[in-house]
Amino acid sequence: MKLLLDSTRCQGYGLCQEPAPELIDLDEWGYARLRETTVPDDAAEAAAAAVAACPNSALKLVK
Incomplete structure (x- = not known):
């Protein structure tokens, strides 16, 4: 599974970033930066929560 960011x-x-700090960092202005694009199996739930938390649909999970 991959986590994609439309910056x-x-x-x-x-x-x-709150539900998935192991996958997402924030820059000095608060914009998301992906630490990893490949989501480990044990982080799939956190990645899905991060996607759901984004009010602008900037994140997407793909298989």
Whole structure:
């Protein structure tokens, strides 16, 4: 499974980082940056929660 970020949609709310800090960092302005694009099996639930937390649909999970 891969986690994708459309940085043009990210508005810097930072809500995605809380459920998945092992996958997502925030830059100095609060915009998301992916630490990893490949999601380990044990982080799939956290990745899904991060996708759901984004109010701008900037994150997407693909198989």
